[in-house]
Amino acid sequence: MFFYMPTKVYQEKDVVINKSEEWCILGNRALIVTGRSSARANGSLADVIAALTSNKKEYVIFSEIEENPSVDTVMRARDMGISNKVDFVIGIGGGSPLDAAKAIALMIFHSGKDKDYLYTKGSDEALPVVAIPTTCGTGSEVTPYSILTRTELLAKGSIPHKVFPRYALVDSKYLGYAxxxxxxxxxxxxxxxxxxxxxxxxxxxxxxxxxxxxxxxxxxxxxxxxxxxxxxxxxxxxxxxxxxxxxxxxxxxxxxxxxxxxxxxxxxxxxxxxxxxxxxxxxxxxxxxxxxxxxxxxxxxxxxxxxxxxxxxxxxxxxxxxxxxxxxxxxxxxxxxxxxxxxxxxxxxxxxxxxxxxx
Ligand SMILES: [Fe+2]
Structure with missing residues (x-):
């Protein structure tokens, strides 16, 4: 029997801002990973940007994660992260952006590997991930799982790598916009x-x-x-x-x-x-x-x-x-x-x- 849950979880109002000095220490330049619109609509993206700015951190935004994210989308975000030399990843949204953020953090860390590495057993080391859920089902903010769609195989499945987020920042005010x-x-x-x-x-x-x-x-x-x-x-x-x-x-x-x-x-x-x-x-x-x-x-x-x-x-x-x-x-x-x-x-x-x- 075991119990292992290495993610530090905060659930409180305005947690992204209030705990920013703590979680912003994870890096100097973040890749923010979101879906196309909800993170803008519910205020979570604005909170993350305000937190990063007040802690003098840089960031780039990849806002093209689709529902049931594909391996190809993960690889495009990974390329953006590598070319911008990011050193941590922030996922905002439902399960799709959070799952994608973990896979992207893995693939930026293993920058010499191609997309086949996602479904190959090997090192699970990844850039640190901060997960900010805005829906109430995935639980991805506290799991090591990343479920991706392999379009060419018409299949969806968990990658074998386990990437727990370092922080889960849970603020239910975002859910009110869902x-x-x-x-x-x-x-x-x-x-x-x-x-x-x-x-x-x-x-x-x-x-x-x-x-x-x-x-x-x-x-x-x-x-x-x-x-x-x-x-x-x-x-x-x-x-x-x-x-x-x-x-x-x-x-x-x-x-x-x-x-x-x-x-x-x-x-x-x-x-x-x-x-x-x-x-x-x-x-x-x-x-x-x-x-x-x-x-x-x-x-x-x-x-x-x-x-x-x-x-x-x-x-x-x-x-x-x-x-x-x-x-x-x-x-x-x-x-x-x-x-x-x-x-x-x-x-x-x-x-x-x-x-x-x-x-
Ligand atoms: Fe599920």
């Missing part, structure tokens, strides 16, 4: 991280401690997601905290079948990540050990798996997936030993088809 669909889909992603971490071969008392407490925090704001009351700033705090706790849980255990099943759905049908992983949760839980299932459902405020499925259809409004993609996802994961081994129960083809909803 569109409702992003809030909903990312909150469901966090829920999926909890479930898949708890029902996981690698689960330990440490990781389960994080899941139990984290789900109770998540459940405090569940009725906001269901539209039963207006969102308050304490809900944004709860959702950000739950997301980071879920990230800590999966940093110990990894995810399980639903995440693996969702990747083909995202790459081939364009379904957002949280919606994709949420699609398979009820099926995953129904096949799990009853005590485990009852525990996680109770802590997250659901009576049974059917209630969870109803919540999912209400909150994520996903279209029913066609049988072709469901069978393809099932077949792909049945041949993926890495993902199968995280599932604590035996899964044959018949059970897998039940999980994805093909009978």
């Amino acid at each position: 569109p409702v669909s992003v809030l909903h889909n990312t909150a469901v992603d966090a829920l999926a991280h909890f479930y898949e971490s708890y029902i996981n071969t690698n689960a330990t008392d440490y990781s389960r401690m994080m899941v139990e407490k984290g789900l109770k925090v998540w459940a405090r704001s569940k009725d906001v997601l269901e539209g039963k009351r207006e969102v308050a700033s304490s809900d944004l705090d709860n959702m950000m905290l739950a997301s980071s706790m879920a990230g800590m849980a999966i940093s110990m255990t990894g995810t399980s079948l639903p995440h693996g099943l969702s990747y083909p759905v995202t790459v081939r049908r364009g379904m957002p990540h949280g919606m994709g992983v949420g699609y398979f949760q009820a099926g995953y839980l129904r096949e799990a050990d009853k005590t485990d299932r009852d525990n996680v459902l109770k802590w997250s405020g659901f009576g049974d798996a059917d209630e969870l499925a109803d919540f999912y259809s209400k909150v994520c409004t996903a279209e029913k997936l066609d049988e072709e993609i469901l069978i393809l996802s099932a077949e792909e994961i049945l041949s993926n030993e890495m993902k199968l081994k995280n599932c604590p129960y035996i899964v044959d083809r018949e059970k897998m088809l039940r999980i994805v909803g093909v009978n």
